[in-house]
Every structure is written in C-alpha cells, then in structure tokens.
Amino acid sequence: MEKQYIYIVQASLELSKCKIGKTCDLERRLTEYNSMTGKSQENVYRFLFTCEVSDMATMEKDIKEQFKADRENKSREIYFYNSVKFENYVGFIKSHKLFKEEIFIKSEDKKEVVMIVKKTTPSLEERGLTHQGVMERAKRIKYDEFYTRYEDVEKEISMYNKSIWQNKTVFCNCDDAIDEDDRKTSAFVLYFKSHFKELGLRKLICIHYAGKVDLFNQGSKAYIAYISYTTDGENIYKDYPKNYDGSFDHPVSLKILKEEADIVCTNPPFSRSIDFWKIIIECGKKFLIISNIRIAIHSAYLPYFKNNQVWAGYNRVDYFLNPKRQLTDAAGHWYTNIPIDNRPKYERLKIMPLKNIPEEYKKYDDSKTLLVDNCYIPNNIKKPFAVSARPILNGLLENGYEIFNDKEYIPRINNKTQFSRVLVQKI
Numbered sequence: 437m438e439k440q441y442i443y444i445v446q447a448s449l450e451l452s453k454c455k456i457g458k459t460c461d462l463e464r465r466l467t468e469y470n471s472m473t474g475k476s477q478e479n480v481y482r483f484l485f486t487c488e489v490s491d492m493a494t495m496e497k498d499i500k501e502q503f504k505a506d507r508e509n510k511s512r513e514i515y516f517y518n519s520v521k522f523e524n525y526v527g528f529i530k531s532h533k534l535f536k537e538e539i540f541i542k543s544e545d546k547k548e549v550v551m552i553v554k555k556t557t558p559s560l561e562e563r564g565l566t567h568q569g570v571m572e573r574a575k576r577i578k579y580d581e582f583y584t585r586y587e588d589v590e591k592e593i594s595m596y597n598k599s600i601w602q603n604k605t606v607f608c609n610c611d612d613a614i615d616e617d618d619r620k621t622s623a624f625v626l627y628f629k630s631h632f633k634e635l636g637l638r639k640l641i642c643i644h645y646a647g648k649v650d651l652f653n654q655g656s657k658a659y660i661a662y663i664s665y666t667t668d669g670e671n672i673y674k675d676y677p678k679n680y681d682g683s684f685d686h687p688v689s690l691k692i693l694k695e696e697a698d699i700v701c702t703n704p705p706f707s708r709s710i711d712f713w714k715i716i717i718e719c720g721k722k723f724l725i726i727s728n729i730r731i732a733i734h735s736a737y738l739p740y741f742k743n744n745q746v747w748a749g750y751n752r753v754d755y756f757l758n759p760k761r762q763l764t765d766a767a768g769h770w771y772t773n774i775p776i777d778n779r780p781k782y783e784r785l786k787i788m789p790l791k792n793i794p795e796e797y798k799k800y801d802d803s804k805t806l807l808v809d810n811c812y813i814p815n816n817i818k819k820p821f822a823v824s825a826r827p828i829l830n831g832l833l834e835n836g837y838e839i840f841n842d843k844e845y846i847p848r849i850n851n852k853t854q855f856s857r858v859l860v861q862k863i
C-alpha cells in the first residue's frame with residue numbers, strides 16, 4: 437500500500453499563510469506547487485513540516501475541523517500562519533492517533549528556503565543533551581508548565597466588548613514572556629501586542645518568572661516588560677529589578693498590580709492557584725484568567741462564586757501545549773469578574789419541574805439530598821440540591837439560583853463516595 441503523508445507548505449511571498457494538505461508523493465507535490473502557473477519566479481514554496489500518517493484523508497478532515505477558525509474563508513486548504521499557530525498545527529498532527537512518523541520539520545532559526553524532503557529531527561547528541569539530562573528535566577516539570585494556545589486567548593477575548601480595554605493597562609503576571617521570537621513569547625502577550633491599537637490599550641505589562649523551569653527560554657533573570665505604542669511606534673522596555681524572581685506575589689509584582697494594572701490576564705500556575713486567586717480577588721482589579729474547570733465547586737474558591745466576585749468566562753480550554761509544544765489535554769476554563777453579555781451557554785441549562793427530569797439524571801444520596809446531572813435543574817423545589825461544576829460554568833447562578841454554602845459537597849450513596857458537587861438552591 438502507498439505511503440500517505442500530511443504536509444504544511446508555505447510560499448516565500450505569503451508568509452502569513454500556509455497550506456496543510458495530504459499527498460502520497462511529497463516531492464511531486466512540492467514540484468507541483470513550484471510549477472503552478474501564474475506564480476512569480478520568486479515565490480518559492482517550501483515544506484515547513486511533513487509526516488507519514490496511516491489515513492491522510494481522515495487526518496486532513498480532523499485538521500480542518502480542529503482549526504476551522506484558522507482557515508482562510510475562501511479556500512479550505514489555506515490556514516493562517518504565525519509561529520505559534522504553526523506549533524499548534526504540528527502539535528495537533530503529532531498527537532493525532534493516525535500520526536506515524538515525522539519526516540521533516542523546519543529548523544527553528546533557519547530562515548532560508550528548504551526544498552529537500554528529508555528527516556532532520558536532530559538527535560539528543562546533536563542538541564547537546566543526554567538522556568539522563570532530559571529525564572531529570574522532565575521530572576522537574578510539574579503541572580504548572582503548560583503554554584496557553586493563541587487561539588484560546590483569541591477566542592475568549594474576542595467575546596468581550598472592545599470598550600472594556602479602552603485606555604487600560606493589562607497585566608500578564610504569570611510567566612508571560614516577551615521576545616522577538618514568537619515561540620518565546622506567551623500567547624497572552626502576542627495577542628495583546630497584535631491587538632494593542634484595536635483594543636485601545638494604554639499599556640501592557642508582562643512578567644517573566646525565574647522559576648526552576650524556564651518555559652519560554654528567557655534565562656534565569658526575572659524581568660518586567662513594559663509595552664506601549666507612541667507615534668514613533670512600539671516601545672518595549674525590560675526592567676530587571678535586583679533580587680526579583682518575577683513571582684506574582686513578590687512585593688514588586690504586587691505594587692504593579694496595585695498601582696498600575698487595570699485588568700489582569702494570564703494562566704496562573706496550577707500549584708499556586710489558591711494564592712493567586714486570593715490576591716486577584718482581594719486587589720479588586722478586573723481579571724480574565726484560566727483555571728481548572730472544577731474550581732467552581734472547590735471549597736477554596738466557592739465563597740468567591742457565592743459572593744458574586746467571580747463567574748465563568750465564555751469558553752472552556754480543552755488543550756494546552758506541553759513544554760515540547762505538543763497538544764495536551766487540559767481541563768481549563770476562563771474565569772472573570774468582567775460582565776458577560778447574554779451568555780450563550782444559558783441554553784445548555786435544562787431548567788424544569790423535578791418530575792420532568794429523566795430518572796437517570798436525578799437521584800438521592802444517603803442523606804436524602806437530591807443530586808441532578810447533565811445540567812438538569814429542578815425549578816420547583818425549595819430545598820438545596822447538588823450539581824456538578826458544569827451548570828455553574830453555564831451560568832446557573834445568573835438564572836435565579838444561589839450557592840447554598842461554602843463547602844464542596846461529597847455525596848455518598850449506599851455508603852460509597854460519589855464525585856463531588858456543590859449545593860445550590862432556588863432564590
């Protein structure tokens with residue numbers, strides 16, 4: 437059977453786009469691109485990535501589905517390109533179950549045209565690494581070390597009215613590095629930098645955290661980057677305060693939060709989530725952040741939801757990129773204290789009299805408390821009942837219900853612990 441390939445190709449005169457396609461003959465496909473009529477002689481196509489797959493048609497379909505928003509309207513094969521998007525395309529392809537083997541990937545820094553179809557993934561030795569070194573580094577990498585994808589930032593922020601950003605200083609305070617190389621820049625910073633004028637921002641302040649793992653390869657010194665635009669163009673100033681580690685709770689970071697920031701926007705480290713939330717809620721500033729999906733039923737955060745100090749943003753976040761820039765499952769959601777207009781997810785709440793809720797989605801636990809699932813919500817009972825995080829994220833608290841107490845609710849049925857929930861009641 438013929439081998440099957442997926443490729444990403446780019447024309448030298450159209451660097452903001454790339455094509456993702458399938459073929460059984462990579463060399464012939466590249467020749468075809470380069471001999472297309474009507475193209476200028478200088479417009480040379482080169483592969484950015486090629487790999488062997490076991491079913492190219494299915495893989496191509498899945499790529500189209502996954503990156504719907506990145507496709508140019510007119511043509512289904514053309515995708516928008518920047519280095520972060522490229523990492524996302526490659527990450528998705530390489531983590532797909534039909535992926536077999538990488539054949540070629542453009543080298544990071546080479547800008548010249550590469551037209552040869554060959555395996556160029558460098559060995560550990562060529563990269564100056566040892567197997568033991570890689571294993572040790574991997575051990576150090578904890579759950580904190582994930583990149584947020586550009587499209588997740590774009591998808592969420594585009595939902596809010598642009599006027600909320602007008603003349604505001606945005607603070608990205610959890611390792612949101614900025615570099616000339618997009619791959620060494622956080623997606624939050626990339627987004628705000630490229631939409632600076634459109635949003636009417638006053639300033640963007642971002643921090644590189646000098647932790648054990650240098651996610652963005654920015655070196656061991658923490659810095660604060662100040663980005664603004666004047667009539668002369670972009671202004672970036674990096675400050676390296678003495679004895680500064682870049683932590684969000686360092687006095688220098690807290691001073692910026694208190695005195696300069698208007699809106700905090702980042703994906704904080706999972707391991708410091710409780711501390712981060714406490715600071716962000718107490719400072720009284722606006723925020724739009726990513727955290728775990730279960731936070732809405734966790735005792736440490738429930739009071740914030742109960743007191744209406746935070747609510748879910750519009751979207752969930754299903755993927756992050758791991759330090760190798762491979763797609764990895766995430767259970768994230770956006771959270772904010774910025775008003776949400778007409779939340780589309782209200783439609784997912786199935787509010788109805790208890791008797792109309794299908795039997796399989798309602799049951800009583802050992803203490804006779806009603807548990808409802810699948811976003812079914814009774815509207816004719818006065819007593820508190822238990823729900824999962826999902827209805828809270830879909831806006832239940834904006835639809836006439838309130839959190840009953842501050843405690844995560846762990847039901848037991850026939851003395852067996854069930855998954856935890858939160859008690860809510862009709863107002």
Ligand SMILES: C[S@@+](CC[C@H](N)C(=O)[O-])C[C@H]1O[C@@H](n2cnc3c(N)ncnc32)[C@H](O)[C@@H]1O
Pocket residue numbers: 580581582583584609610611612622623624645647649651682683684685702703704705706708
């Ligand atoms: C989930 S990652 C997100 C990185 C980046 N903000 C993004 O969205 O791609 C969390 C980052 O916070 C960093 N971090 C860990 N502890 C921190 C602290 N105390 N202050 C600031 N950042 C910290 C981690 O090293 C990691 O780079």
